[in-house]
């Protein structure tokens with residue numbers, strides 16, 4: 106956006122506070138001071154908040170109804186100009202607030218100067234930024250819901266698709282692919298609830314705190330809060346203009362979300378790799394190599410994995426900037442916007458890319474099934490059989506099973522390929538229905554406990570998750 110800026114030179118003294126300023130800023134000051142290059146992104150929120158403020162001022166008789174109307178019409182005209190790309194942003198005017206006000210003066214003249222009665226850029230920027238973050242949360246909420254819907258559709262299709270479940274990235278016990286996807290449905294559900302929670306706390310209106318101490322004008326803060334969709338006005342003026350918790354919370358919740366997305370992305374990369382070959386992504390989410398014709402690289406997944414670094418970096422930037430700031434507004438806080446905007450953009454993109462990949466991926470069921478055959482994945486089922494059938498204490502069953510695994514390793518075969526007589530040499534009470542327990546299908550089907558991987562449970566969980574996360 107910066108490159109679109111038409112940087113005009115500052116007037117000798119700033120029009121907004123020129124009263125006590127004789128000279129203009131140094132060129133370096135002009136470079137470091139403005140935020141218009143990025144805060145123009147909340148022009149719509151700035152205009153909405155100014156209209157709410159002007160209408161309140163008129164309703165309270167602080168300005169005339171005619172001035173209130175002129176201000177509102179002028180602001181709507183400015184909204185149109187910005188949306189059409191007809192607005193010339195000025196770095197000399199520092200930020201979106203002063204850009205809008207200066208343009209308003211050019212359009213409606215003297216009444217424009219009355220808009221800033223009973224407010225300050227400090228409560229203005231806090232209000233605009235909160236409104237922007239609130240909208241970003243709502244956008245992410247939609248994106249996450251769509252991602253969960255995509256995961257649930259795949260989980261339903263793949264409710265009985267056998268694959269190894271891992272611990273330490275070592276094959277551990279058989280699970281189904283649908284079950285694995287449902288784990289992410291839960292993670293993204295918690296992300297949604299973290300954002301919803303942050304939104305609730307955020308939704309108090311700072312407008313009317315003015316610079317820091319409130320105002321001597323008889324403003325109606327309930328009215329502006331309501332007009333802007335806030336639940337109530339903030340309670341303390343100093344807090345209102347120095348609080349950026351909402352931005353930190355957004356980035357904290359966003360960082361956790363980014364971590365979840367990166368973990369899923371990493372699994373996609375692993376599943377696509379030739380050593381696994383569990384899934385295929387189409388041309389839509391992969392790229393080729395400029396030199397190796399055989400390659401199909403999961404770039405979207407790798408980028409989602411990598412972009413977590415940016416989001417976490419944004420959290421660190423903001424939270425470090427806020428650390429140790431005295432109350433109330435400090436110009437440091439102008440540094441709150443770029444990291445948050447970048448993180449919000451990144452998260453939206455990553456959520457959409459992940460939903461796209463989930464819808465795009467196709468499972469390679471034979472490869473997944475083959476992977477369940479190596480690594481003695483049903484050893485726990487064998488131990489459970491010993492506990493259930495022979496009433497063996499689990500520790501002893503674990504020991505006996507270990508001996509059988511060692512035997513299979515020596516023979517270079519799977520557990521279910523051991524001869525019953527060889528197994529009975531280890532534990533004479535074993536009978537041939539042990540082979541049933543050793544099959545991965547029956548292992549998975551037997552895991553009927555609540556939250557377990559049995560395909561019937563997975564299908565129930567899909568239905569329950571649709572109700573919990575997608576309805577209402």
Ligand code: ARG
Pocket residue numbers: 140144199200226227230434436438439440
């Ligand atoms: N441009 C400022 C920001 O981004 C707006 C608030 C400025 N307030 C002030 N007193 N300088 O935070």
